Each structure stands twice: as structure tokens, then as C-alpha cells.
Amino acid sequence: MTEIAVGCGQLTWNQFPNSDGARWPEAQILAEIAAAGYDGTPANPLDGLSTPESAGLYADLGLRPAPGYLGADWWDPAQRAAILDQAQRQAAFSRELGVRELYVAAGGSGYLARSGRTRAQAAGHVTPDDALSDAEYAQFAETLNAAAELTLREDVTCCFHNHVGTPIETRAETDRLLALLDPALVALGPDTGHLAWAGADPVAFCRDYAPRIRTLHLKDIDAAVAARGRAAAWDYRAFTANGVFTELGQGSVDFPAILAILREHAFTGWAIVETDVTQRPTALESATISRAYLRAIGL
Numbered sequence: 001m002t003e004i005a006v007g008c009g010q011l012t013w014n015q016f017p018n019s020d021g022a023r024w025p026e027a028q029i030l031a032e033i034a035a036a037g038y039d040g041t042p043a044n045p046l047d048g049l050s051t052p053e054s055a056g057l058y059a060d061l062g063l064r065p066a067p068g069y070l071g072a073d074w075w076d077p078a079q080r081a082a083i084l085d086q087a088q089r090q091a092a093f094s095r096e097l098g099v100r101e102l103y104v105a106a107g108g109s110g111y112l113a114r115s116g117r118t119r120a121q122a123a124g125h126v127t128p129d130d131a132l133s134d135a136e137y138a139q140f141a142e143t144l145n146a147a148a149e150l151t152l153r154e155d156v157t158c159c160f161h162n163h164v165g166t167p168i169e170t171r172a173e174t175d176r177l178l179a180l181l182d183p184a185l186v187a188l189g190p191d192t193g194h195l196a197w198a199g200a201d202p203v204a205f206c207r208d209y210a211p212r213i214r215t216l217h218l219k220d221i222d223a224a225v226a227a228r229g230r231a232a233a234w235d236y237r238a239f240t241a242n243g244v245f246t247e248l249g250q251g252s253v254d255f256p257a258i259l260a261i262l263r264e265h266a267f268t269g270w271a272i273v274e275t276d277v278t279q280r281p282t283a284l285e286s287a288t289i290s291r292a293y294l295r296a297i298g299l
Contacts, residue, residue: 004259004267006294007066008038009217009274012283029283030061036287037295040064042272043097044090051096058097066270067101067159067189067215068094073108074143075136075167084147087158091151101215101269102151103189104144104158106166109236113167123165123236124197124229124244132167140168141180148185159189159214164197165236171200178209188212192253193219193274197226197244203257210261215269218294219276220251240277247275247286249293256297271299 013029026046033041043065046054058065070090072083087104094102109120115129122130132140148158160181162174178188188209192202194217206213222243229239248255262271273294278286 004262004299005039005064005066005270006291006299007040007042007064007270007272008033008036008287008291009042009272011274011276012278012286015277016283027057027061030057030063032284033287034061034063036284037291038063038273038287040066040270042066042068042103043094043099044068045093051093055097065094065097065099066272067099067103069103069105069161071105071107071163071166073111074106075108075132075140077139077143080139080143080146083143084150087147088150088154091154091156094156095154100155101157101159101187101189103161103215103217104147104186105161105163106140106168108167109165111167119167119169120165120236123169123234124199124226124239125233126170126173126198130167131173136167137176137180140177145182145185148182152185157187157214158185159187161189161217162191162194162198164194164239169194169198171195171198171205174200174205178212183212187214189215189217191217191219191274192255192258193217193221193245193251196221196223196251196253197239199230203254203261206258206261210265210267213262213265213267213269215272217272217274218248218255218290219274220246220248220253220255220290222246222250223252243277243279245275245277247278247280247293248273248290249296250289255294259297259299
């Protein structure tokens with residue numbers, strides 16, 4: 001059986017203020033992730049901490065650093081130089097922590113499409129008029145290929161990550177971008193929940209692209225909420241407020257089938273659990289439920 005490391009993203013904690021009404025300290029979030037039984041959590045540069053200090057924080061809690069995340073407006077030529085600089089710096093940080101992958105995704109929830117809608121407004125019910133232009137797709141691919149060349153010099157592989165509410169949301173949009181990216185440079189780090197929310201089949205996606213998947217986010221989606229929001233043309237925030245995200249095993253995503261595909265292809269990377277917005281009273285409870293489900297299916 002292949003080794004799959006199970007991590008937990010920190011994002012869920014951001015919706016809950018701590019007792020002081022402020023954001024949770026990173027050390028406290030990591031301690032709860034460790035208590036919930038995860039192997040690690042995504043590592044991104046932390047304000048006020050050097051890379052060795054970040055490594056020490058993980059080690060003290062018995063956690064391993066997992067792939068971090070870089071979102072950017074890759075299609076904007078004016079941002080190309082800054083994006084490449086950020087990618088190189090984040091790759092160097094990852095390498096120092098022993099992390100060999102980096103999630104890369106589109107930013108741009110405020111991207112104004114020719115439909116007159118932003119991508120946040122079009123979330124979950126995208127039309128062809130919400131898409132990037134041909135020139136923007138080409139620029140996206142050129143900048144990401146260039147960034148991936150830089151990160152590989154640090155022995156870190158860029159893994160493209162789909163996301164609802166951005167210009168690369170649907171299966172068609174993802175397929176089009178991937179056809180423009182160099183597979184020798186850019187791997188995949190798909191998000192199962194965002195695929196399902198966008199109307200794609202996560203199992204089919206993982207089957208079709210299995211050889212390129214180096215890491216992935218495990219999310220689950222309430223299909224009934226997604227359908228209701230699609231019919232009502234909700235924006236991104238309305239979907240999340242109405243509970244489109246759910247703990248693993250409580251939604252529509254077929255995780256046993258995805259796990260079987262990964263193992264068939266000898267996947268040995270990180271699987272990162274995320275419930276971006278939970279309906280549970282605490283992030284710890286949410287994370288614990290999802291970890292218990294994964295153990296129940298052999299992960």
C-alpha cells in the first residue's frame with residue numbers, strides 16, 4: 001500500500017474568532033490540527049518567523065510541513081515579474097522545509113468578465129461569457145510555465161489547483177488551461193470539492209489526470225445546496241453561507257473511488273483536508289470528523 005500523508009488546511013479556523021475576538025495564533029491552529037490526528041498542515045511564510053523558526057514550530061507539535069499555496073492573476077502581464085519573484089521566494093521557503101510541491105491557483109474573484117459579472121458573482125453557474133479571453137489564457141500559461149521553471153530549480157513542483165470563484169473553475173476551463181501548460185513543468189493539485197461544486201465529476205477528473213496529480217485537496221460538497229444555489233444564481237458568499245461545504249463523507253464526493261485511483265497510480269503525496277466554511281460549532285470538531293472518516297476508509 002502506498003504512503004499517503006494526510007494534512008489539514010488552516011482555513012477553517014479563520015471563520016472563528018478566538019476569545020479576544022481576533023484571528024487565531026498560528027501555533028494554536030497547528031496544535032488543534034495535531035490534536036485532530038493529522039500528519040501535517042500547509043506551510044507558508046509566517047509574519048515574524050524565520051524559516052528555521054517555522055520549521056521548529058511544526059517539529060514541536062509533531063507535524064510535518066505540507067505544500068503551501070500561491071494564488072495570482074497569472075493572466076495579467078503587468079503582474080508577471082512580481083508573480084515570478086513570489087514563486088521563487090515561496091519555492092525557496094518550501095525547499096528549506098523539505099516540501100517538494102506548491103499549489104498554484106488563479107486569484108481573481110474580482111475578475112470582471114465580458115458577461116458583466118465578476119467571477120465571485122458567477123461562482124457555481126459559469127457561462128462561456130465569464131471566461132478568460134484567448135490572449136489571457138495564453139498569458140496565464142506562459143507565466144505559470146515560467147514560474148514552474150523557477151520553482152523546479154529549488155526542486156519544488158508547481159501543482160495547478162482549480163477553484164470556484166476564479167477564472168479557472170469549470171472542467172472545460174481547467175482542461176483548456178492544462179492543454180497549454182507544459183506537463184514536464186506543471187503538475188496537478190486538484191480540489192475535489194471545488195470540482196464537484198463547479199459541476200464536474202471529481203472521480204472522472206482524477207481518473208483522467210491521475211499521472212499528473214502530485215498532491216490534492218480533499219473537500220466535500222452538499223450537492224443539494226450547490227443545486228439550489230446554482231438555480232438561484234447565488235454568488236460565492238451565498239453558497240458558503242448556506243452550507244455548500246461539508247465535512248468529508250457527508251456530501252457527494254466519492255472519496256473511496258478517488259483513493260482507489262490514487263493507489264492504482266502509486267500516489268505518495270499529500271492529501272490536504274479542507275472544509276473552508278463549516279456549519280459545526282468549532283474548526284476542531286470539523287477537522288476531527290473528517291479525519292475519522294478518512295480513517296474509516298483506510299486513509
